[in-house]
Amino acid sequence: MKILVIEDEKLLADSLKTLLESKGFQVEVAYDGETGAEYALLGIYDLLILDVMMPKLNGYQVARQVRAKRCTTSILMLTAKSAVEDRISGLNAGADYYLTKPFDTRELLACINALLRRQGKQVDELVFGNTALDLDTCTLVCGDKSVRLSAREFDVMRFMLQAQDRIVSKEMILARVWGYDSNAVENHVEVYVGFLRKKLKAIGSNVRIEAIRRLGYHLEVEQG
Amino acid sequence: MKILVIEDEKLLADSLKTLLESKGFQVEVAYDGETGAEYALLGIYDLLILDVMMPKLNGYQVARQVRAKRCTTSILMLTAKSAVEDRISGLNAGADYYLTKPFDTRELLACINALLRRQGKQVDELVFGNTALDLDTCTLVCGDKSVRLSAREFDVMRFMLQAQDRIVSKEMILARVWGYDSNAVENHVEVYVGFLRKKLKAIGSNVRIEAIRRLGYHLEVEQG
């Protein structure tokens, strides 16, 4: 689970980082809105924690910018402003939750869990067509047959399943699975899609990974 | 959009119903936790608004019961209890948002919008006539028929749909889709307009791409 904290108060930002890392999250920090928005748009985070009052771009602007680019990462807004109007602006700008400082750390963690749960990233299996991906055992299951996936295969498969009906580009898969700063190339994705197709067929799944030229891949249920 | 309100204070429940219906939602009300949980488990609602203090089953219990049955309807908890512990219990019981009474109606509506937005129920699409361009799957949809567009076809179609009623010149399309510095020629546009017309006809769309001599192209809805 990757979380991006966008917060200009260094003290708070760093204590957030420490808190969240102690709970097993991967955390990165941006200290102003502009770099925050830039990071966020990579689309590799599961959650943004976003302060409102910041230099360069404020939190509302960051949220709007992120949503305008059709980035669907969950946003938790965190701010000293407690007026109702501010909460409304935050939610309308695209935030998913609004918490006012000072906040209780247990409440923050409960919010984070609620948001991640809602993303369907905490369930123990992802289902598509007649096939399920068991997140505990990294196994593809179809009827009474099943096959274990390697770590990479699993990451790629999970990302595609989470995208649901949307088309996922190879860049997105690369950024998410290999990391945006790795030097992996698109052929890696192609090879792993090949592996996955083979394993899907082996268990008799009706799920097909369809290639869409220039755009990426797309999951489909085979009709027949 | 269907909303279920579970609230024992009849006055509040009914005013919520009125408010939400005035915003175009379909609303049903349950006046205690037991019947509320029963209704909720039908799985036909897009959102539950759930009071905590209620006879028979309280809000936490309802939420837990709903989640235990793997029902993923969004839950907005609404209560007079404002202690942090209560908010944490609510979120951990499976709620997606926690609002304390008395609440501002505009804030309530902003929350509801945020929750429904997160459900991704509204697909991203451009609509014209009886036809829609699904931006997630790059597909033209008309009734129950649909056809996938190639990357170029999609770019051209999107540009025209975004132009709405305006006439778009071939230069504009070239600049926008192929890039102002490419060496593509106007015939490219003509060819792709041809492709699009064929696909529009194939799905029975009433959208026509009309050529306007010397000026460019224009979308029209065929009258019949």
Added chain:
DNA sequence: GATACCTTATGAAAATTCTGGTGATCGAGG
């Protein structure tokens, strides 16, 4: 050191995209 996994490389295959040409259509001007 055997096994599984990840990365890199390659050529074949497939689909999209581009090209040039031909015939159809339109509108202006006589």
Added chain:
DNA sequence: CCTCGATCACCAGAATTTTCATAAGGTATC
């Protein structure tokens, strides 16, 4: 109303790009 030039539609095949499948070399792990 007819002619002519310009514009547009359409087609078939070429060129290019993208994807697939496979193999082989590295690396980590037990």
